[in-house]
Amino acid sequence: MMAKLIAIEARRLVTRGRFSLMVAVAAAFGVFNLLDSHSEPLRFAGSFSAAGGLAFQNVAPLIAGVVSAGALAEDRNRGFPHLLMSRGLSRNRYLAAKAAAMAVAAGAATLAACVLIIVAAAVLVPGGETGADSLTGPIPALLASEPLLSDLVAIGFLVMATAALATSGVAVGTLVPNEYIAAAVPFIVTIAASFLLSGAFTLVSPFTYLELNREYVAVLPASLLTVASPIYWACFALTCLGTGVAAATRREFS
């Protein structure tokens, strides 16, 4: 039943107009960066790491907020969980399914945008490998040796990041049944963290794990670059889900 519910809920989010809108906006930013924001000639392999994914440190939280994060609060505001939970679905399972669906939908939006950027790169950028002289990507050694793989890793990190950011809507939506507040939180948290957290605290800032070309490489030791992002976003999502479940149990939300 869980898999079915996740699929239904995710489909609900993916078929909304705002999903397509955010995919288009994110892809447009990526294509713009391909054409404009690079200091050396791009080649197809490595072009996403070097330029196409640059805007995602700001766009990913927007995608998470607009596509998914407000979904639980929106449903609660309408009393819709009543109808679901009275069908034998426990509160925790409902929240887990909702979190998974929100993550899937947000991740899918980022993935779709990244695919569009890659397709655009195939058309707009000459073939070959991008030189890594002034660009790093999430794993500089990988960009230098396997630029196409570096692109795929960067996309994977961004998809995970967007998915995890969307789960903030479970924590916020459980506490406040207001769609707009829940939708704004991923962006506000990311931007606020980029300004407020400095020094050692940048290790826990979501901005660090979204800005893959500078912050990520600068803050984290090279040996952790391959695992730090997945671990950070997994912890982020579990914290959000745990907070949501604890608050929902205490407040008997529905």
Next chain:
Amino acid sequence: MSSPGPAVRLEGVGKRYGRHWALRGVDLHLLPGEVLGFIGPNGAGKSTLIRLLAGLARRSEGTVEVLGLRLGDRAMSPDGIGLVPESPQFIPYLSGRRNLEFLAAIRTVAGPAEIAKVLARVGLDPADRRATRKFSLGMRQRLGLAQALMERPRLLLLDEPTNGLDPAGIVELRGIVREAAAGGTAVFMASHLLTEVEQVCDRVILVRDGSIVKEVRRSEQPPEKTVRVVVSGDPDLDALEQWAQRRGAPLTPADPKEGPRARLVPVPTSTPELIRELVGAGVSIEEIATVRRSLEREFLDLVSSA
């Protein structure tokens, strides 16, 4: 053959929010095929009780057993519940039918044919592709009823089901509720429309401050039979009051619209005997009629005594 167990059994149930008891010491049972009405002033605990029965909230004390499942410390909904919440809301950008298909996919009990049938039963067009955001309150209420009925529930919980329904819709609702009960579904209905509750329910419980204060059975005779007596003149009114004093039967002024010489008189034995006594006491009677103590009266007494 053993009779089926109760669909709902509550014993000493209480529900506390912080320091406030929303329900306290509630004992009730509801049998399959029975329609139980639940009325009380605002804040009496009606919605809290429906949340407890639907498994959406945990009891703070007592025993809650719904459809054979004892609901313990964890809030969980037993299988077989149909819930119509107060002012049901749906996914606004989907049609009524798509909303039901979405909900039906959770239990996979109702298929497209059942969904179309139940939509037609509640007076909605199964082919209507309008998004539910364009539905009126009454249409949403009908859709709420449809989602509760589509999986053939064994317990139907209705929280103010007549909200927004037009008179025809209310009559249809009455038929639907009786039909569900005839099919063995236990129905629990909280409503402010007292006449509706009175007409459709087998039993009605009155609640105040989270406690059941009275239970009225539809089949029961009113506990005290009353007649409305209109006398001919003021001397007859004096004679009536003297008779009442001798008999220890308190008179109550009737509705002012009945005139100044109308009184409600409790019947000590039987109505023919009462008439003989009044005539014997020199009371000249213009009109006499049996008055059934309505649920409305009970409710108003309940509210005024709060």
